Amino acid sequence: MRGTARPIVGAVLASFAGVYVLAAPARTSGAARIGAAIALVAVVLGVQVVRVVSRDGRWRWGVPVQAAAAYAGVLAFGTSLGILGFVAGSLVLAGLWPLAVAVVGSAAVLGDADVTITCLLTGLVVYGLVRLADRADDTVAARLPLTMAAVARERLRISVELNRGLGEGLREISDGSRRAVERPEAIADVLGVARRSLNGARAAAADFRSMSLAPEASAARALLEAAGVQAEVRTGHREPLGPAGALLAMALREAVTDVVRVGTARNCLIETSEEDGFVQLRVVNDGVRTVERGAEGLEDAAQRVRAAGGAFSTGLEEDGRFAVDVSMKAGERPVSLPDRIAYRLSVGLLAAVLAGFSVKGLLMVPWGLEWAAAAAMLVLIGALQLLWASSGRPRVWGLILAVLSFAPVPLFGKAWLGVAGFLVGTLLVGVPGKYAVPLVAATMAGVGAGAWALGLGAAAVTNYVISTLVTGLVVYGLVRLARLVRDLRVAGEELARAATVQERLRAARDLHDLLGHSLAAILLKCELARRLADVDPARARAELDEVVAMAERAGKDLQTATGGDAELSLDGEARSARSVLTAAGVEVEMELAHGEVGDETSAVLSTVLREAVTNVLRHSAAKRCVITTARDGGTVRLVVENDGLDPGAPRTPPGSGIGNLATRLASFGGTLSARADGQGNFRVEAAVG
Template identity: 85%
Template sequence: MEGRALGPRLIVGAVLAAFAGVYVLAAPARTAGAGRVSAAVALVAVVLGVQIVRVVSRDGRWRWAIPAQAAAAYAGVLAFGTSLATLGFVVGSLLLAGVWPVAVVVVGSAAVLGDADGTISCLLLGLVVYGLVRLADRADDTAAARLPLTMAAVARERLRIAAELNRGLGEGLRAISDGSRRALGRPEAIGDVLEVARSSLNEARAAAADFRSMSLAPEASAARALLESADIEAAVRTGHSEPLGPAGALLAMALREAVTDVVRVGTARHCVIETSERDGFVRLRVVNDGVRTAELGEDGLESAARRVRAAGGSFSTGLGEDGRFAVEAAVRAGERPVSLPDRTAYRLSMGLLAAVLAGLSAKGLLVIPWGPKWALAAVLLAVIGALQMLWTARGRPRAWVALLAVLAVVPVPVVGKMWLGVAGFLVGTLLVGVRRGVAVPLTGVTMAGVGAAAWALGLGPAAVTNWVVSTLVTGLLVYGLVRLARLVRDLRAAGEELARAATVQERLRAARDLHDLLGHSLAAILLKCELARRLADVDPARARAELEEVVAMAERAGRDLEAATGGDAGLSLDGEARSARSVLTAAGVEVEMDLAHGEVEDGTSAVLGTVLREAVTNVLRHSAATRCVIMTAQEDGVVRLVVENDGLDPAAPRTAPGSGIGNLTTRMASAGGTLSARADGKGGFRVEAVVG
């Protein structure tokens, strides 16, 4: 039981104890004398005790107690008049042990020793015992499978990512390395290396974008940031499930275009981004209050519209009745294969519930004379059973409790005492479908009502007590079956959602690594190759040195590729600082470096090295910097990295943020650090990372 959820087993234990309690309470009416009553109670306790051992333990040792359980059950039935239904515990144990032929023999013996009612009760209890315990086992198995499922989903995703990247980028990096070595003696071959490096860089960026497209979350976060930076209040409401795959890429593009147009026009004050999923389609809706038809046509969205429609989706723009401009896109959702391996538990629970409802109904109909009364009872029981199954499978309609209350009370004067048992279904529904503070008092009221009705029908004290207790037992049985059925269903859904989320996170991690690690390496290789080509005629020695560094960079990029597929990046702050000086100097940027961080833990060094890489990549790609300052410091265990450059154009138009800063913010947060990136308004840009 260590590490195993107790909830399902407590439910099973309570239901089985309630059944045993009925037979204990009936003992004084079935045998005479205090000694015989005590013996009958003790035998029932033995029968229940063996069953409880099986409830709390799944090892095979409990099977050796089945003969003792059978002996106690048969002794109670034959010597003390205990109900034949106690043999149902033995039937359940035999079914759980896998010896169903012997279980059939026990049910047959019940038919020989008693009547149809007793035989049905024995079989019904056996199925209840078997089903409830197996459901508890399934609930534990489903809960325990969530972590292995998640790990397996991540492992599958890593294999898929590795296959995708190694097939293209891996071959490209090998070609760069081999070509650079050949170009050491043949400068004219540098052009071929340049072409491969440029192609590999484009492929890395495309792969990173594709991995991010598994989820709309990064694009939605970027859209919110862009809107808020333009002083537009943004609201994001998510109603779809991840991952999305190709649908995510199309909707991300539509979202990016829609939000860019909202910011470009510049008259909006509010913008709402909504997603939903229905009928196999994922829908995106972007609504703002500042765009008018006269100000915005569909030019900025035509490309997105064509691609969405070409994929079989729909795309529309226009003013709504409220005067707000809306962009709407819908794309068919892709398949989501992640699922828990065992799909039988929920079917088992529903099948068991149907069997119990049928068995209880059959027991009641056995005591009603054939005729119109019997037909009425049969129809009403069928209606109750159908509603109970629908309610369990699809939810809790509010009218169901009131309807069941009417069906439990109104037919009593017509059908007679047999109908008092229907109140047990009402109790089960109350316990499952109503909050506990209300359900418990209502259960007490229902039981009291059953007792009053039984007394009004002229039944004696023992029969009144039996009906009242049976109402509670039936209610607990229905509660246990429905609660366990929903528990298994919810655990399955939670496990699948966890695996899907892990798959998305693994794709996003790969996208970050491609962008932060491999993208930087390939950009630096491209820069070095360009420099080597320019120097080939004027300074062959310097060109050769640059090509030798390209070879080393290609080898490091190979390690970056391994990191992107789940390996270890092996980054260090000192190594990235040396690389940054070399790459920036090659690009004609004056570098001022002040490194005072001293000894730093490997994890901190790696994450700050990644920040430095991204910052330097942005200097090269997004600015016209002539000077870059890189500083580090450490005080009281807090390590600080600052990268400043003077290449930002203050008059440049606002554009959608890239994924680099968002990636780094995520990395820093996971390392317990913070990141800030901002312009100073005078042409400078500062990135500051703090870990401690």
């Protein structure tokens, strides 16, 4: 989109200059003089094109040359005074407003009101088009800093929130463990802090993840398909949603869990939309239901949504499908580009151009009732032009503009011929190209026919036809560039929103994968130390010393979760895994053959190992765990297998850990598989090339 801005400006300015080139034979005589007049026009346009293609301040040195060429053309070859508008526009762009006013004043001295208005309008158009092109470039340039700033703000918010709770908890664990080395009775306090911190980390991870509805919809699809339900997800909302996203994600989880619990559905549709500041979530499934039992299990979600000012409803549709409908106000979206004046600038300039051309036409209408009627119709045309050119709807306005452009010509004569230029601009903006071109050609032909019918000469007929196109191009350029800047803004905002969402998900993954594991291990070690305090004080002290080391490592994990770089060693993590599993009574068999690996590979495989060990401790009754690493060429492979899976246990929804790890590995070009063998063993295998 960015690349189209300056070509649009160049085309409009060239069409302006073309009017003076075509008028040269009528304003001077002799091939040499005509050639000189055209050359001077080319110089004026050339300086303007240099400014269009480059924002380098050195272009200002060409303004005196442009001014000399413009005045030479006017004074020596009869070029229209309107060309001085190029000079006025350049001076305004250079910040030399007083000189621009002087140029317009000189046009008033040398000519009449009509040419003065033309000079002023040309200056406004030149300034407006070039500044809008600059805005398009500024908007593109702002996208990356905006995205980085959005991520930085999100990291700061995450850091403040986590350090206030989890950071203080880790410090308490570290200090308490040191005290407990000498005073075993203090272990109970450390255990309490560790439990609170672990719960806080898990809750924070869930909150960060659920603040974005789109990832939750993807997780819901996976859960439904794992349960044998064909899922279709249609996402039509914008991220991030903030607190509203958390409630909508919670409602989605409850609705999907209800579908799986009932167990009769074969198809499920998850759909989100956004309108007038409200986000709607709709979950529809074809499971067998009754009205009485339809909302079972969803009451808590409904109460929480309604308490926050949202709407929550359930019921059977006419086709027998069961639907859950949720609506929440999206709230403020903090991510936005700083420049908000481009569209206002374009509308203001368009209004000024419409007013200026209208005044030019009214100068040729006799004062009185006829003038009042013409003024009223021009005001109506201007209003319709602004509304339709900016929105493109409804198209019936185009028909009204066509009638108003031609019907009054017999009444007002040549004063009304210029109005058709507004119609051309509207057609170029609001009608598809394959229809716009013939319609524009027909409009120009209509103007030419009208001018000929009024008895105007060939030169005047040509001038009116060309001016119709030029006016239309001006309108098109102003509106098209405004839309371009608006579209670039939207694209930039969406990019920043997406980056913010990804940062939240990254924080959720790090909290779950890194800090959650560390806190779970700390809790386990503290519990072990409490049990050993009376029977084996020396070992209890050793366990507490390890808790202090773990708390320090967890502090680094917290830095990682708030935007820092992970400092994980696969060898060190393997030793930690052996210690934690052994403390939990799990026999560990370990064979490490990965050799030297890069920091990134070591960090990502360490994270996989942490999550796998955490799952062994939390989700199984394992007695034995095998941890192996190997290198196959440039690929490093990690396998963690345990025997704690009950083959007869009911299937449960997968947690977020495996999905987090798969996402993390994919970013490094790696793969992850996690599966049961049907005989009580569960195997996690990760490979990074």
